[in-house]
Amino acid sequence: MAAYLLRRVVKTSFGPFELIGNDQGLVWVSLPGLGATSGRDVHLARWYAGVELKDVPRSHGDVVRALKAWVRGDFEPFELRLAPMGTPFQLEVWHALRRVNAGRTLTYGELAARVRRPGAARAVGTAMRKNPLPLFVPCHRVLAGSGLGGFSGGVCGALDLKRRMLEHEGAWPLLTRP
Structure with missing residues (x-):
């Protein structure tokens, strides 16, 4: 597992989305208006204990493009590297x-x-x-x-x-x- 997670906040007309990922793909998204840490800290502590979170404003370019397309009303399915952790x-x-x-x-x-x-x-x-x-x-x-x-x-x-x-x-x- 990577020694750090990359974090980027993307401002949209819906509000800010927080994106967190690693070398495997996107691992967390915080939705606008729900509190940046809504569930995030618990999830990261469970699945990424001890992994450093770094703010990297230029990270997750493909995800940002897909997010902005969705906000514009382009609803084509996303082909992204996603790396969710769960049961x-x-x-x-x-x-x-x-x-x-x-x-x-x-x-x-x-x-x-x-x-x-x-x-x-x-x-x-x-x-x-x-x-x-x-x-x-x-x-x-x-x-x-x-x-x-x-x-x-x-x-x-x-x-x-x-x-x-x-x-x-x-x-x-x-x-x-x-």
Whole structure:
């Protein structure tokens, strides 16, 4: 594992996104308005204990280009080096979720069925809460069966951001399925 992680903050019309990565790829994204350390410190302590975090303003160029394209409304799927850390189940769920394109949504139960675990909607919800790469692993596209559902572990303002992201992609208020 790398001896350090590279950190860059990118300002957009949605607000600042914090990007953290290493030589394997992107490992963390903090969404705008949710607090830069929202879940980040716990995640980094668990998976990258003792690894130094360095501010490198010119790092993650491919990720920055993809982020700015998304903000502009270019929703082509991203081909990026992502290196999320999680349990085998979480990694499987996140991999399946990357196939849900912008403008589409699905429920926790539907995502559970995609990973051949019908009845595991709550476990999928936990995987969404633990997602270290929101936007690039698009957990904002996963909804509760009864509506919008949760987002970003229930951090204040998170549901408003989820709604804004879905509106930006054309998936809210009209809910479409993949």
